[in-house]
Amino acid sequence: MSAEQVLTGQHFMNGDHACAEGAIAAGCRFFGGYPITPSTEIAERLARRMPEVDGVYLQMEDELGSMSAILGASAGGVRSMTATSGPGLSLMLENLGLGVMLELPCVVVDVQRGSPSTGLPTMPGQSDVMQVRWGSHGDFQIVAYAPWSPQEMFDLTILAFNVADRIRVPVVLLADEVVGHMVERVVIPAAEQIERWDRKHPKVPPNGPFDPFKVQDDDLVPPMVHAGDGYRIHYTGLTHDEHGYPDMTADTHQALVSRLVKKVHRNASLVMRYEEYYLEDAQIIVISYGCTSRSAHQAVREAREMGVKAGLFRLITLWPFPEKKLSALSADTESFIVAELNLGQMSSEVERIVQRQVIGVHHAGGAMITPERIFTEIMGAA
């Protein structure tokens, strides 16, 4: 990669721009999107940058088209991405499911704003957590990351592409308006230090017998064939057999859908990211993610200064949820506090895992949850 492709060095950059640079550094060469606040800076940056790296910036007519176009580009062998916010994500969900079913890697960035409906376009929210997890129809397992800084907008965008390619699943970067618009230091490493996990390709040549959706490895991920590779394969959103042909039977459906879910869990070690602060002896654990975890971090530090054994479990991978880690933590913990900029979407998930009521610090969105609010809850639980 040339220096132009990876802007190695230290930058003072907003999160949306950092995400765009992460995409370029990851080798993304197709962006199809539709402008929506607060994600537009990603599109604007890529409209300028893609032509510099021989990539394509394509402004689509809507989000249905955006999602479909990035799947098509992925099928053509190119790393592809779109960026949107809650209302746009709602329009993408059907085709996010197509990406799951066809096992087409791609990255969808959702810079969340106050929702539902048009809500608060210029203000933060974190209320797409369950939309991402369950919004498309049917059973599936999506991968989603929640960055808490512009630096992570860069880093996690690269990880998102790698995970998407390695396990052939759409990956969502579930950012928020605060992280997207916040300007901070972003360190972009040298091109050769940027990790790249490529798609697996078939070991057999074209024109012979080949089952493109047959699993050959323990990771449950079939090798990927691109249009024009010569394998003449069929991809369909219908329930299909290992050859890719429609096979609409209950048995084939069970085998396919359960594999699509299982393959994400089978590769959990590649996917999982979280951070632990003061958890060694914590009696009160705050669980938070994205912009809210910045307030949570501050609140926990202040509580520690007051001698309270508080800790922060910062979720980076939201989906699949790091269940094992949280279960392990729950044995020695007195209280869990879940702080998030919605009315308790992840709180329910945490309650399901720790098997007890958690203290929720919630807000419908529009402004950050302050460190003071979380601090007060910690002190109340102490």
Place this chain on the structure above:
Amino acid sequence: MRDAIQVESHPLDQIIRADRLPHIWCPGCGIGIVMRVYGQSIIESGIPVDRHVVVSGIGCSGRVAGYMNIDSYHTTHGRAIPFATGLKLANPELMVTVFSGDGDLVAIGGNHLIHAARRNINIKIICVNNFNYGMTGGQAGPTTPQGARAVTAPYGNPELPFNLPYLLAASGANFVSRWSNLHVRQIREDILYTYKKPGFTFIEVLSPCPIGFGKSNRIEDGLEEMEIYRQRCVLTRDGDVRAEDLDIDLREDQPIYVGRFVDRDREAYKAVKR
């Protein structure tokens, strides 16, 4: 009765997934005829078969992707065109054909249709127009003539239909033609012609759907609809009929104009380079 004729091979063997046959289409359906012409055109195109890709949406015509022995994508309802757009721009070496029906391309996918034509993306559209939603059992759609009956228009369709050549001409397509199922040579010529023509191209093929559209409109077998086309199709030449005058009503004794309506060379979409 004579013994069945058995042959070792068929000219389209290399291009059709014979292991997927029999197909799902009803007796009298016209889609198979168009698929056959498409397959023949691929072979005759001179473009290596492995560079041909077909993208379909949902519906009867959308099943074509599943029968073509080339790289083939059966996507979601209405989204074949944007999927094909991403594919084509990812690998411009590919010859990307979208094969789908009127409901898929014009109703649920209508926004993508007009915008892809406006952008003049270099993809080739074959639109089988059977005037209704066949797969789901004969509901009215955006091409159902006003007054025609459908299972969801039991008193006659109150809406005016799209005139597809007019729509595509206005949207900016470089090439627009309309033929019926009878015009297999013309369809083949046009497919081959559009493979050499940069930009967005659109071929509409009027097609019998006796089980869907026909049953509600007293055109109850495919041959009968073919007879309508034989009697009433009028070939236009050199713009002697304006695109806005291309409305169709199978039930009325009026001409059904076929031919090439748009053939121009607006610049095809090119990704910006720096």
